[in-house]
Amino acid sequence: GAVVSQHPSRVICKSGTSVKIECRSLDFQATTMFWYRQFPKKSLMLMATSNEGSKATYEQGVEKDKFLINHASLTLSTLTVTSAHPEDSSFYICSAMGGASVDTIYFGEGSWLTVV
Amino acid sequence: KQEVTQIPAALSVPEGENLVLNCSFTDSAIYNLQWFRQDPGKGLTSLLLIQSSQREQTSGRLNASLDKSSGRSTLYIAASQPGDSATYLCAVSHGNQFYFGTGTSLTVIP
Numbered sequence: 001g002a003v004v005s006q007h008p009s010r011v012i013c014k015s016g017t018s019v020k021i022e023c024r025s026l027d028f029q030a031t032t033m034f035w036y037r038q039f040p041k042k043s044l045m046l047m048a049t050s051n052e053g054s055k056a057t058y059e060q061g062v063e064k065d066k067f068l069i070n071h072a073s074l075t076l077s078t079l080t081v082t083s084a085h086p087e088d089s090s091f092y093i094c095s096a097m098g099g100a101s102v103d104t105i106y107f108g109e110g111s112w113l114t115v116v
Numbered sequence: 117k118q119e120v121t122q123i124p125a126a127l128s129v130p131e132g133e134n135l136v137l138n139c140s141f142t143d144s145a146i147y148n149l150q151w152f153r154q155d156p157g158k159g160l161t162s163l164l165l166i167q168s169s170q171r172e173q174t175s176g177r178l179n180a181s182l183d184k185s186s187g188r189s190t191l192y193i194a195a196s197q198p199g200d201s202a203t204y205l206c207a208v209s210h211g212n213q214f215y216f217g218t219g220t221s222l223t224v225i226p
Contacts, residue, residue: 006159009159010157032212034212034213034214036214036216041218042218043120043205043215043216043217043218043219044205044207044214044216045216046213046214049212049213091159093159093160095214097212105209105212105214107152107160107162108159109158109159109160109161110158110159110160111159112157
């Protein structure tokens with residue numbers, strides 16, 4: 001079946017540095033990918049929607065200059081957290097739409113980011 | 117705006133018990149509903165997906181039901197095991213966008 005892979009699954013970075021998280025659709029073309037973030041003891045919240053070859057659409061309150069999303073190909077979207085701060089520490093998960101049923105959405109396993 | 121609520125927030129049961137986790141949502145015009153499991157420090161694992169036209173889905177010891185009209189879903193876990201200890205999330209979708217509940221943290225005591 002369709003699989004969405006996220007890498008890295010866990011990452012620790014220093015404050016002020018940037019970190020990139022990749023989301024890949026392994027056996028299907030994903031025209032649209034979504035990025036979510038989970039705050040402590042809160043639900044996962046949609047950050048942005050990215051369509052291949054175009055700029056991402058960010059949800060209200062999400063800083064697009066801080067959370068850079070690139071969807072350069074039909075199988076890869078990246079989320080770059082720029083100038084990371086400890087408050088950016090969170091669980092980030094992507095999902096991709098596509099596969100045998102074009103409107104089916106598959107989730108990656110998520111990435112835990114810790115900024116020290 | 118869709119709001120998804122999960123009750124209880126935490127649940128502790130002895131091994132072997134059957135249990136029910138609840139999920140409610142405010143907008144019944146959903147595309148589908150999905151139950152996930154999240155282990156501490158780990159990612160999400162999809163457990164069951166119920167399309168809006170379906171009433172329930174079963175996988176092993178898990179059974180999920182959906183009542184769109186009342187805005188409710190339940191996840192039934194039979195004969196619970198310590199390995200079932202995790203946070204369980206439900207999510208409803210409106211087209212492309214998912215709305216997640218805050219989860220129920222389940223502890224199964226050996």
